[in-house]
Amino acid sequence: MRSLQALSYYFGEEHRGSFATLDIVVSNTMTDAIELLSTRKSVKAVELKAPGPSAGEVDKLLTIACRVPDHGKLTPWRFIVFEGDARIAAGAAIVAVVSRAAPHGKIPEWEQVLSAGAAAMNLVLAAHALGYGANWITGWYAYDRGVLDALGLASHERIAGFIHIGTSSGSAQDRPRPPLSEIATRFSA
Numbered sequence: 314m315r316s317l318q319a320l321s322y323y324f325g326e327e328h329r330g331s332f333a334t335l336d337i338v339v340s341n342t343m344t345d346a347i348e349l350l351s352t353r354k355s356v357k358a359v360e361l362k363a364p365g366p367s368a369g370e371v372d373k374l375l376t377i378a379c380r381v382p383d384h385g386k387l388t389p390w391r392f393i394v395f396e397g398d399a400r401i402a403a404g405a406a407i408v409a410v411v412s413r414a415a416p417h418g419k420i421p422e423w424e425q426v427l428s429a430g431a432a433a434m435n436l437v438l439a440a441h442a443l444g445y446g447a448n449w450i451t452g453w454y455a456y457d458r459g460v461l462d463a464l465g466l467a468s469h470e471r472i473a474g475f476i477h478i479g480t481s482s483g484s485a486q487d488r489p490r491p492p493l494s495e496i497a498t499r500f501s502a
Contacts, residue, residue, distance in 0.1 A: 349442055354487045356446030361405035361479030370443060371406060374478070377439040378410075381431035389413045389425035390432045390473065393464055405479025408436060411466060412473045429473040436476045446481035449474040 366374060375392055383389070393409040400406060410433040414425035433449055440447040454460040455472035466472070 349438070353438060353441045354485050355437075355448045356481045356483075356485040358405070358448045358450060358477040360481055360483045360485070361446050361448065361477050362482045363404050363479060365400075365404070365406035365479040366440070366443065366445060371408070374436055374439045374443070375408070378432045378436040381428055381435055383428050384424050385417065385420040387417065387420060387425060387428075389415070390429035392432075403477070405477045408476045408478070409464065410436065410473040410476060412471045413467075413469070414471075415469050426473075433474045433476060436478075440476070440478045445478050446485060448477045450477065451475065 371394060375394070378392070379388075390413055391411045393411060395403065395407040395409070410429060412426050412429035414422045414429065416422065417425070437447045437449055451472060451474055455475065461470070461472070464472075
């Protein structure tokens with residue numbers, strides 16, 4: 314109801330009835346977003362099969378992946394989309410998220426690395442929203458210079474993760490999550 318109250322405040326109480334439907338849509342959208350976030354789980358890469366996302370869906374996923382915090386608008390990440398024989402061999406779609414973090418006068422490298430991680434997570438969440446399973450992995454090949462050279466990474470670039478996206482062939486099991494009492498502390502002045 315807060316959105317209905319805010320709209321009435323900004324546009325006048327006489328328009329309140331016009332916004333009732335919008336308030337329901339906003340409320341349902343928020344509920345859907347919370348449901349999406351609370352049901353996301355990794356699907357083992359070996360359990361991801363075709364069909365994976367179409368070329369148009371991959372473009373949509375990448376567009377969503379870009380909507381992350383990016384201090385200084387540096388775009389400190391890029392994507393490598395595996396296509397053709399590389400994708401056929403895997404069955405599922407694979408997107409490598411590459412961190413391009415580099416020294417900058419104002420923006421710490423750590424913030425740039427976090428931005429690349431956020432892009433990878435957005436990619437995973439967007440895949441889930443489209444009904445696909447996904448898995449974010451690294452593995453030895455994310456650190457092997459020969460592999461990185463073959464993928465065209467510059468010397469300062471690093472693989473933030475390989476995101477595998479496809480149709481789940483099994484029932485993904487949710488892993489136990491830590492109790493908040495073990496991972497959250499409260500700070501007050």
